[in-house]
Amino acid sequence: MRRASPALLVPLLLAGCTAWGERSSAVHELALREPAVAWQAGSLVRGDLDGDGAGDYALAGRKGELFVVGILQGPPAKAGRHWTLEFPIGGEDQDALCSPAARLRLEELEGVPPEATPPAGNRGLALHDERCDAFHIYWDPAKKSFAYWRL
Numbered sequence: 001m002r003r004a005s006p007a008l009l010v011p012l013l014l015a016g017c018t019a020w021g022e023r024s025s026a027v028h029e030l031a032l033r034e035p036a037v038a039w040q041a042g043s044l045v046r047g048d049l050d051g052d053g054a055g056d057y058a059l060a061g062r063k064g065e066l067f068v069v070g071i072l073q074g075p076p077a078k079a080g081r082h083w084t085l086e087f088p089i090g091g092e093d094q095d096a097l098c099s100p101a102a103r104l105r106l107e108e109l110e111g112v113p114p115e116a117t118p119p120a121g122n123r124g125l126a127l128h129d130e131r132c133d134a135f136h137i138y139w140d141p142a143k144k145s146f147a148y149w150r151l
Contacts, residue, residue, distance in 0.1 A: 026057035098131035
């Protein structure tokens with residue numbers, strides 16, 4: 001069995017620590033900014049969500065009977081912007097999730113409504129609970145905030 005050279009392992013370990021540090025910082029920053037939300041660290045996803053070329057972070061959480069999606073502009077820093085979207089759970093409202101078991105995942109933006117024109121190359125988020133149609137969250141450059149649609 002061949003062993004990796006220590007000179008090769010150090011950059012790999014540092015890269016892993018940096019990535020973990022950014023992820024941990026993102027969760028920490030959202031917790032500081034929105035302390036009423038019980039954030040689910042395991043739900044964290046990373047991708048260029050606002051089309052600026054830098055990785056952004058999205059995290060799911062709960063605030064009472066609301067499901068919350070928090071988005072932190074990357075890289076995580078005290079001066080970075082953040083946004084939250086709140087969704088009721090249950091009920092007959094079109095903006096409600098059917099269950100609290102919703103999950104976040106990155107998605108390619110397809111079928112974006114005509115009024116939405118997200119920057120080319122950025123990705124969106126799908127918020128789904130496997131019981132109802134998913135919410136598709138995207139960056140709206142005209143409003144400089146996140147919006148969503150549902151089929």
